[in-house]
Amino acid sequence: MKTNYQSALKRLRLAESMEALKQLEVSFERLYRNGFLTDAQLMELDWKMLHKSNVMRGYENLNKKP
Numbered sequence: 001m002k003t004n005y006q007s008a009l010k011r012l013r014l015a016e017s018m019e020a021l022k023q024l025e026v027s028f029e030r031l032y033r034n035g036f037l038t039d040a041q042l043m044e045l046d047w048k049m050l051h052k053s054n055v056m057r058g059y060e061n062l063n064k065k066p
Contacts, residue, residue, distance in 0.1 A: 004036045005045075012048055018056060021049050 002010075008028060015021050028049075032042045 004031055005041045008037070008041075008045055009048075012045065012052065015052065018053060021053055021056075025049060 008024075008031070011024055011027075012021075015024055025046075028037065028042060028045050031037045032039075037045070
């Protein structure tokens with residue numbers, strides 16, 4: 001059985017537009033507020049969303065996590 005965090009990661013990987021990322025941000029905040037994500041999980045998802053949005057904007061040198 002997948003955890004909420006694992007499902008969130010999958011949804012983030014499948015996001016293909018900035019609009020989809022904005023919707024995920026709202027969804028992840030809701031999950032966090034209701035206790036389904038920890039502080040650390042939300043911060044990691046936030047970092048991954050920021051990174052993905054930068055890559056979508058064309059910062060190709062950001063394709064790999066250092």
